[in-house]
Amino acid sequence: MNEKNHENCPLTQALLVIGGKWKPLIISHLQKSPKRFGQLHTLIPKLSRKVLTSQLQELTRDKLITRHSYAETPPRVEYRLTEKSKELVPIFQSMSKWGMYLIDKKIIEEREDN
Amino acid sequence: MNEKNHENCPLTQALLVIGGKWKPLIISHLQKSPKRFGQLHTLIPKLSRKVLTSQLQELTRDKLITRHSYAETPPRVEYRLTEKSKELVPIFQSMSKWGMYLIDKKIIEEREDN
DNA sequence: CGTATTTGTTACCTCAAAGTAACTACTTTT
DNA sequence: AAAAGTAGTTACTTTGAGGTAACAAATACG
Numbered sequence: 001m002n003e004k005n006h007e008n009c010p011l012t013q014a015l016l017v018i019g020g021k022w023k024p025l026i027i028s029h030l031q032k033s034p035k036r037f038g039q040l041h042t043l044i045p046k047l048s049r050k051v052l053t054s055q056l057q058e059l060t061r062d063k064l065i066t067r068h069s070y071a072e073t074p075p076r077v078e079y080r081l082t083e084k085s086k087e088l089v090p091i092f093q094s095m096s097k098w099g100m101y102l103i104d105k106k107i108i109e110e111r112e113d114n
Numbered sequence: 115m116n117e118k119n120h121e122n123c124p125l126t127q128a129l130l131v132i133g134g135k136w137k138p139l140i141i142s143h144l145q146k147s148p149k150r151f152g153q154l155h156t157l158i159p160k161l162s163r164k165v166l167t168s169q170l171q172e173l174t175r176d177k178l179i180t181r182h183s184y185a186e187t188p189p190r191v192e193y194r195l196t197e198k199s200k201e202l203v204p205i206f207q208s209m210s211k212w213g214m215y216l217i218d219k220k221i222i223e224e225r226e227d228n
Numbered sequence: 229c230g231t232a233t234t235t236g237t238t239a240c241c242t243c244a245a246a247g248t249a250a251c252t253a254c255t256t257t258t
Numbered sequence: 259a260a261a262a263g264t265a266g267t268t269a270c271t272t273t274g275a276g277g278t279a280a281c282a283a284a285t286a287c288g
Contacts, residue, residue, distance in 0.1 A: 011142055011206060014213030019135065021275085028125055037235055048277060053236060073285040074234040084219075087212055092125060094205045099128030101201075135245090151265055165246060167266065187255045188264040 017062050022047050022055050024092050027081065030065065031089045034080035064088075131176050136161050136169050138206050141195065144179065145203045148194035178202075 018024060022044065029035060029043050041052055056079060059065045064085035070076040081089075132138060136158065143149060143157050155166055170193060173179045178199035184190040195203075 009139075009210075010213030010217060011138060011210040012213070013216050014209045015135075015138060017213075017216065018209075021129075021133065024125060024129060025123075038233095049236075050238090050278085051276060054276095069235090071284095072234095074232090075236090075284075077235065084215075087215075088209075091205060091208045091212070094208075095128045095132075095202075096123075096125040098201055098205070099124030099126070099131075101198075102127050102131065103124060105198075152263095162247060163266075164248085164268095168245090183265090186264095188262090189254075189266090191265065 017064065018088065020055055020058070022051065023059060023064075024088075024095070026052075026055060026059065027064065027085055027088055028092050028096070030079060030081050031086075031092075034068070034078040037077050037079070040079070059085075131178065132202065134169055134172070136165065137173060137178075138202075138209070140166075140169060140173065141178065141199055141202055142206050142210070144193060144195050145200075145206075148182070148192040151191050151193070154193070173199075 018027070025044055025047075026040060029040060035043070037052070037056070040056075041047065041049060044052070047055075056065065056067070060067050060079075063082055065079045066082055068078045068080070070078070132141070139158055139161075140154060143154060149157070151163075151166070151170070154170075155161065155163060158166070161169075170179065170181070174181050174193075177196055179193045180196055182192045182194065184192070
C-alpha cells in the first residue's frame with residue numbers, strides 16, 4: 001500500500017482479478033480436484049448458470065483456471081486451477097479461518113444478547 | 115470449503131464482511147497508523163466521499179474499525195483497526211504480493227506480444 | 229420419434245450499489 | 259460578513275451486476 005498510488009497498487013490489481021463476488025468461492029472449490037460445470041453449480045446453488053459461465057470465462061481469460069472440454073455425450077467440461085491460482089489457495093484458507101472466527105464470535109454475541 | 119454447505123461456509127462469511135470493493139484497500143491503508151476521513155479520501159481518490167462514508171460505517175458496524183471523533187475545530191475523526199481486523203493484514207499482504215506477481219507477468223506478456 | 233442430459237448462450241428485466249451535486253454544522257481566519 | 263476547512267448527509271440519477279427463462283447442439287435411450 002506504500003506503493004506509488006492507486007493505479008499500480010498490487011492489492012488493487014489482485015482485487016481486479018479475484019474481487020468478484022463468487023471467484024474466491026469457485027477457486028476454493030477447485031483446490032482439491034478439478035470440477036465440472038454442473039458440479040460447481042451444485043456446490044454453489046445460489047450462483048446462477050449465467051453468472052457461473054461469466055465468472056469461469058473471466059477466470060479463464062485471466063489464466064487462473066483452465067478449461068478442458070471432452071467430446072463426449074453428454075458433453076463434459078472440467079475446470080482446474082493453474083499454478084498462478086494455486087498460490088491463492090492458502091490465502092483463501094486463512095480468510096476462511098478468519099471467517100470461522102467471525103462465526104464463533106457471532107454465536108457468542110447472540111448468547112450475550114439473550 | 116469442505117464444510118456443510120453454502121450457508122455456513124466460513125469463506126462466504128468472511129467475504130460478506132470484507133468482500134466490498136473498497137474494504138480491503140481501506141483496511142490496508144489503516145494498517146500502519148490510524149487515518150482521518152480526508153486522508154483516506156486522498157489515498158483512494160476514486161472512492162467518493164459518500165461511498166467512503168458508507169464503507170466506513172459498515173466496517174464500524176462489523177467491528178473491523180473503530181471511529182474516534184475529536185471535538186476540535188475543524189473536527190477530526192480518526193479510524194483505526196481493531197484486533198479482529200489486524201489479523202487480516204497479513205492476508206492482504208499476501209494478496210498484494212500475489213498482485214505484484216501479476217503485474218510482473220503482465221509486463222512480460224506485453225514484451226512477448228511485441 | 230420424443231425425451232433426457234450437459235453445458236452453455238441469448239434476450240430481457242430488476243434492483244442495489246455507486247456517482248454527482250448541493251446542503252449542513254461548527255469555528256477560525258481575513 | 260464572507261470564506262475556508264473538515265466531516266459528513268441527503269436527494270436524485272445512473273450503471274452494471276445479477277436473476278429468470280427460453281433456446282441450442284449433440285447423442286443416447288426407450
